[in-house]
Amino acid sequence: MKLVFQFGSQPDLSRAELTSRFPELAAGHLVAGRFFIVDCSESPAWLMEQLGGVVKILEVVEGISKKPDEMIVHLADHILKQTTEKPKVVYGVSIINAPELKGVGIALKRAIQEQSERSVRVVVSRDPELSSATVTLEGLLPPRGVELVFLKDSSQIVAAQTVAVQAFGEWSERDYGRPGRDAKRGMLPPKLAKMMLNIALGAREPSSVSVYDPFCGSGTVLIEAALLGATRLFGSDILKQAVDDTKLSLEWTRKQFNLTDVNFDVFKHDATQAAAHMKRESADVIVAETFLGRPLKKGESLSAGEKQELVTLYNRALKSLGAVLKSDGRIVLAIPFQVAPRELLPLHEILEGTGFTVDPILNDAGLKTILYMRPDQRTGRQIVRLLRGV
């Protein structure tokens, strides 16, 4: 089947996540900057659980005619066949890049009424696109209802049906509902943590890897690793409070999601010291959001000296982490950067003498690293993947 992965607000990172974890999907192509069309035989519901950066997965409706009238008749029939749960037919339409299809929702209603006696409800929105929340709340997944998404791919129209939607309620529960949160220390959005983990894992089976976060804070990375299926988790932080918070978060996750196989070892440790607590080459992947520096007041930025201190901290941490990582392991870091005026920390200095080199994240787009930022934030994160080499 042909699937369309609809990426969230960071499409480059979402594509890097998808094609790192599932390299066989790299052959797909991108439409309108955030819809990735590819042949795929995996279950969409399972794929959705694995990924942090995909908001919807659609399945292309095959065999539709290029003639608009025939296309509408075919799709009306498709909607009728998919909505089997209730007598009423419920559907919604999203239109991407194809303003000429504005009236398609109403045309479908007429065609459905010509083919069937069932009553019809069309879910409308002010935007040309229905959100994942609307799709879920209005029940627009078969057999209850249908969302059809029309996408213009060069000159051709692709019609696809939504088959999986990101579980926004569960993400929010993990983000805000768990214990041990500490926003002051800085917390990684859980979706970003999952994307980083998938970028680090590559094609490795999550249940067979050990994951280490040497700047664990309140444990966001390790929670997402546990939910992906990793059972050997290590975390450390220089602050005892962070260690306690991470333990609390992981206990909560284990209970909440019934993850009886998960084992974790969380300890107080300075990431720049040789990782005495852990055996040599015991981590398959290291994923971390590094220390961001002191919290900033409005309009303030770190001084040149403070930025240099961060560079030195990361450099020394990487030198020590070399002993803990397996020889074919990967490190994925979220390194802070100043959004405006844009100023990245010097990566060559961070890597100097560490034995690590950048493993480009999205080679086909010429992106060695990817910048993650939210519109209202002054500090963004540069996502970097490292492997051993000079």
Ligand SMILES: C[S@@+](CC[C@H](N)C(=O)[O-])C[C@H]1O[C@@H](n2cnc3c(N)ncnc32)[C@H](O)[C@@H]1O
């Ligand atoms: C940005 S926070 C990480 C937050 C974490 N990703 C989360 O979502 O909860 C960075 C953490 O690095 C810790 N830290 C600072 N210097 C450190 C060092 N030298 N060694 C280990 N941890 C350190 C801080 O205590 C802080 O908890």
